[in-house]
Amino acid sequence: MALLEWVGPDDARMRAVCDLRHEVLMAPFGVPRDDAWGDDDPASHHLLAVEGERVVGYTRLIVHGEEAQIRHVAVAFDRQRTGIGRALIEEACREAVVRGVTRAHLNARLPAVPFYERLGFVVISNEPFPSGRTAQPHVRMERVLERGDP
Numbered sequence: 001m002a003l004l005e006w007v008g009p010d011d012a013r014m015r016a017v018c019d020l021r022h023e024v025l026m027a028p029f030g031v032p033r034d035d036a037w038g039d040d041d042p043a044s045h046h047l048l049a050v051e052g053e054r055v056v057g058y059t060r061l062i063v064h065g066e067e068a069q070i071r072h073v074a075v076a077f078d079r080q081r082t083g084i085g086r087a088l089i090e091e092a093c094r095e096a097v098v099r100g101v102t103r104a105h106l107n108a109r110l111p112a113v114p115f116y117e118r119l120g121f122v123v124i125s126n127e128p129f130p131s132g133r134t135a136q137p138h139v140r141m142e143r144v145l146e147r148g149d150p
């Protein structure tokens with residue numbers, strides 16, 4: 001099973017994170033590689049899922065007061081559907097609670113909506129909207145967090 005680790009933007013494995021984000025989130029839509037992900041943003045906290053030396057999953061938690069956004073959730077293609085995505089989201093929500101967050105939100109690609117629903121997120125936007133570099137249709141989802149949650 002993958003281990004989860006919070007790292008800073010200068011961690012050497014953030015190179016592998018750039019590879020993963022491009023491969024999983026951008027390349028399938030023909031988006032040219034661009035590693036300008038704003039990783040130095042001081043409000044961003046980076047969560048890796050690692051198996052040995054390999055980064056197999058990633059997400060970013062962005063905290064603004066009692067609100068947080070979860071972004072760039074990516075699991076390596078050959079490791080999807082093995083529980084890594086769930087582990088990343090649950091750990092991001094746990095960390096958010098520790099930081100005083102009461103509400104986590106995200107923009108979900110439509111194929112990922114059932115995944116987030118399994119993790120307690122609900123759709124709060126009406127119509128899907130294009131988002132990010134892929135311009136794929138997304139919906140806004142949120143999960144109310146409580147102390148002791150998950």
Ligand SMILES: CC(C)(COP(=O)(O)OP(=O)(O)OC[C@H]1O[C@@H](n2cnc3c(N)ncnc32)[C@H](O)[C@@H]1OP(=O)(O)O)[C@@H](O)C(=O)NCCC(=O)NCCS
Binds near residue numbers: 024080082112115
């Ligand atoms: C979406 C993604 C993050 C899910 O991560 P994962 O590691 O494959 O998911 P998990 O194995 O942790 O699945 C957790 C649960 O969600 C379900 N699930 C996962 N992906 C699903 C999907 N696309 N549709 C329906 N259910 C899904 C699993 O079956 C599992 O259900 P269970 O609790 O009944 O066992 C991953 O598939 C991925 O990186 N996809 C491509 C990039 C992407 O779409 N990122 C999200 C951008 S908003």
